[in-house]
Amino acid sequence: MKQAMKSNAMILAIFALGCTLLVALVDMFTAETRARQAEQQLLNTLYQVINPSRFNNDIYMACQYVTDKDLLGSEQPQTVYTARQDNLPVAVAITSVAPDGYNGNIELLVAINKDGSLSGVRVLEHQETPGLGDKIETRKSDWVYRFENKQMTSDKDSRWAVKKDGGMFDQFTGATITPRAVVKAVKNTMMFFDKNQADILNHNQSCRGENG
Amino acid sequence: MADSSTDTPNVNPGDETNNTVDTKPGEYRELVWQGLWKNNPGLVQLLGLCPLLAVTTTFTNALGLGLATLFVLICSNATVSAIRQWVPKEVRIPIFVLIIAAFVTCVQLLMNAYAYGIYQSLGIFLPLIVTNCAIIGRAEAYASKNPIKQASFDGLMMGIGFALVLLVLGSVRELLGQGTLFDGAHLLLGDWAKGLTIQVVEFDSQFLLAILPPGAFIAMGFLIAAKNAIDNRQAQKLAKSSKPKEIERVRVNFEG
Numbered sequence: 001m002k003q004a005m006k007s008n009a010m011i012l013a014i015f016a017l018g019c020t021l022l023v024a025l026v027d028m029f030t031a032e033t034r035a036r037q038a039e040q041q042l043l044n045t046l047y048q049v050i051n052p053s054r055f056n057n058d059i060y061m062a063c064q065y066v067t068d069k070d071l072l073g074s075e076q077p078q079t080v081y082t083a084r085q086d087n088l089p090v091a092v093a094i095t096s097v098a099p100d101g102y103n104g105n106i107e108l109l110v111a112i113n114k115d116g117s118l119s120g121v122r123v124l125e126h127q128e129t130p131g132l133g134d135k136i137e138t139r140k141s142d143w144v145y146r147f148e149n150k151q152m153t154s155d156k157d158s159r160w161a162v163k164k165d166g167g168m169f170d171q172f173t174g175a176t177i178t179p180r181a182v183v184k185a186v187k188n189t190m191m192f193f194d195k196n197q198a199d200i201l202n203h204n205q206s207c208r209g210e211n212g
Numbered sequence: 213m214a215d216s217s218t219d220t221p222n223v224n225p226g227d228e229t230n231n232t233v234d235t236k237p238g239e240y241r242e243l244v245w246q247g248l249w250k251n252n253p254g255l256v257q258l259l260g261l262c263p264l265l266a267v268t269t270t271f272t273n274a275l276g277l278g279l280a281t282l283f284v285l286i287c288s289n290a291t292v293s294a295i296r297q298w299v300p301k302e303v304r305i306p307i308f309v310l311i312i313a314a315f316v317t318c319v320q321l322l323m324n325a326y327a328y329g330i331y332q333s334l335g336i337f338l339p340l341i342v343t344n345c346a347i348i349g350r351a352e353a354y355a356s357k358n359p360i361k362q363a364s365f366d367g368l369m370m371g372i373g374f375a376l377v378l379l380v381l382g383s384v385r386e387l388l389g390q391g392t393l394f395d396g397a398h399l400l401l402g403d404w405a406k407g408l409t410i411q412v413v414e415f416d417s418q419f420l421l422a423i424l425p426p427g428a429f430i431a432m433g434f435l436i437a438a439k440n441a442i443d444n445r446q447a448q449k450l451a452k453s454s455k456p457k458e459i460e461r462v463r464v465n466f467e468g
Contacts, residue, residue, distance in 0.1 A: 008303045015307045019314035026318040033325035041328060130269070131389075131420040139396075 046081060048138075049111035049120030050091045055083035059093075063207040064200070066094075071192035073097035073185055074105070079207065080200055089201045091119050092193065098185035102177040103127045106136070110189040114201075121147040121186055126178075133178035143170065143179070152190050160187045240365060247369025253346035254377030255439050260344035263337045264378060265428035269389065272396045274382025276330040277337060278375030280319050282368070285347050287315045289355040289367030296356050308351045309342075316342045329399030346374055377435065384431050388422035391415045 039060055046059055062084065065077040072078045074097040081093040091113045098106040106126040111119035121144050123136045135141035146169060152160060161167025162180050171179045193200065253259045260281070267277045291311050299307050320338050323331040331338065341347070350370050355363040386392060391413040397405040421427045 004300075004302075008300055011298065011300060012303050012306060015310050019310045022314050023317045023321075026321050030321045030325035034321070037325060037328040130423045 045109055045122055045124065046093055046111075049093055049109060049122055050083045051119075054090050055085050057082075057084040057087070059083050061206045061208055064203045064205065065207050066192075066196070066200070068192055068196075071096075071188040071195075073099045073188065080203075082201065082203070089114055092200060093119075094189050094193065095124065096185055096189040096192075098181040100177070100181045100184070101126060101128055102133050102175065102181075103129065106178070106181060106185070108182065108185055108189070110186055112190060112193045116190070116194060117149055117151045118147050118186070118190070119149075120145075121182075123182070128178045129175065132172060132175040135172050135175070136178060136182055141172075143172070144182075146170070147186060152187065152194075155191060157187075239362065243362065243366050243369050247366065247371075247373040248376070249373075249439075252373040252377065252439075253349075253370050254374050255436055257346065257349065259346035259349055260374065261432075263340055263344060264374075264381070265425055265432065267334060267337045268378055268381040268385055268428060269423055270386045270396060271379065271382045271394050272330065272400055273333055274378040275375075275397075276323075276327070276334055276400050277341075278371075278378040280323065280334075280338060281341055281344060281347070282371030282375055283319055284312065284315045284341055285350060285371040285374075286364055286367040288312045288347055288351055290360055290364040291315075292351040292355040293358060293360045293363035299356075304356065305348075305352070308348055308356075312347050312351070313342050327400055329396070333396070333399060346370065380435060381428065381431055385422045385427055387412060388419050389427070390423075 043060060050059075059081050062082045064080050064082075066072070066080055067075070067077045069075050072094070076097075078095045078097070080095075082089055083091045083093070091111055093109055093111040096108050096110055098108060104127050106128070107124040109122045109124055111121070113119050122138065123144060126134070126136065128134050128136065135143050138144060150168075158166060159168040160183060162169050162171040162176060162183055164171050164176055165180070167183065169179060169183050247253075251257060254264055263277055263281075268274045288308070288311055292308055295307075316339060319341070320331075323334075323338065350367060354366050358366070383393060386395060391411060393410045393412055394405070394408040397408045401408075422431070
């Protein structure tokens with residue numbers, strides 16, 4: 001009995017070792033490609049919100065972490081990417097969170113030009129209702145493009161709301177909470193940039209360390 | 213995932229007769245028939261319903277999950293069959309689970325590296341292939357009793373059977389929900405597939421029911437009903453054509 005238990009345990013351990021080895025090998029083998037995929041994905045999104053012809057720095061490395069629970073919607077540090085043309089800042093892209101979506105957090109990438117106007121907005125991740133709230137995706141509708149070139153005159157700018165609340169952005173049929181949350185988060189992100197502009201633009205250290 | 217405990221025992225009672233080691237010419241044909249139709253993991257065994265229903269919102273998603281499951285099923289069946297002499301009966305289940313989990317993790321890493329788009333749209337359902345009882349069911353019911361060749365072939369057929377159900381469900385739901393076919397195929401197949409998307413009908417708004425999970429259940433119900441209807445008709449035909457023979461034989465017996 002004891003003998004059987006011992007040998008079974010041995011066999012189990014050997015298989016566990018073998019399987020772990022296999023996974024470790026595949027992990028090692030694909031690590032570089034996976035990292036490149038994630039970077040490429042991020043760059044693709046960044047290029048969508050800030051036209052790549054407008055800057056010439058390595059925007060992937062030009063990043064910094066910021067935290068502002070009230071304006072960026074999360075206690076987690078968010079990332080700011082700074083686009084520079086010949087070392088002069090042109091625009092920044094800030095990740096931020098809309099905490100009051102219909103179904104959990106909506107993660108956004110908000111690109112703001114140096115003059116404070118919007119360069120573009122993209123939704124990075126969300127769990128809104130398919131067919132209703134998911135019109136914030138570019139795949140489903142062109143709604144999110146309407147943020148482009150919009151400006152904010154003051155913190156109390158009443159146009160920064162959905163039409164139902166007297167603002168300038170359309171809501172969706174059957175879904176008001178989602179666009180309301182996105183509009184509010186974009187507005188807050190712009191306020192954040194307005195408040196911290198000097199700090200952000202003068203920051204020169206990369207969040208990815210010296211050698212990336 | 214809830215199906216894991218209730219469904220595993222009903223795996224394939226027909227397999228008990230199949231566990232002979234020598235290869236009969238009819239055996240492969242039987243495996244094809246079992247995997248694709250008679251014992252289809254999606255339609256008959258009703259295994260792995262969770263990913264089946266959740267992922268089939270579009271054809272592309274269905275294809276991605278179908279291929280991933282197929283790959284895992286072949287690999288796990290082959291491995292389980294290869295090691296069947298050395299695995300004691302008492303610890304076979306944990307060992308099968310280990311093997312399956314290892315392959316699923318590998319598939320996940322590979323998809324993350326080489327098919328990032330589909331990796332993102334499959335999301336949590338890719339790692340959840342581990343809990344697909346069709347896989348452990350095949351390992352336990354067939355692969356652990358048969359040689360590598362047959363076991364791999366069984367994995368291939370069961371995988372294709374499962375993938376076909378996924379594809380049919382995916383196409384139907386995509387067609388009803390968004391009026392398109394092959395939308396997002398480039399996520400899986402590369403940029404050349406961007407032109408594949410066909411806008412079959414144009415809707416003003418999406419048909420929500422088809423996209424949401426209830427639509428999956430309803431479509432799945434129709435699929436099963438269709439399969440049963442075909443089977444019934446087949447059985448009736450068979451009964452009709454074999455009836456005269458029986459009568460003849462009876463008559464002969466009486467006269468003789």
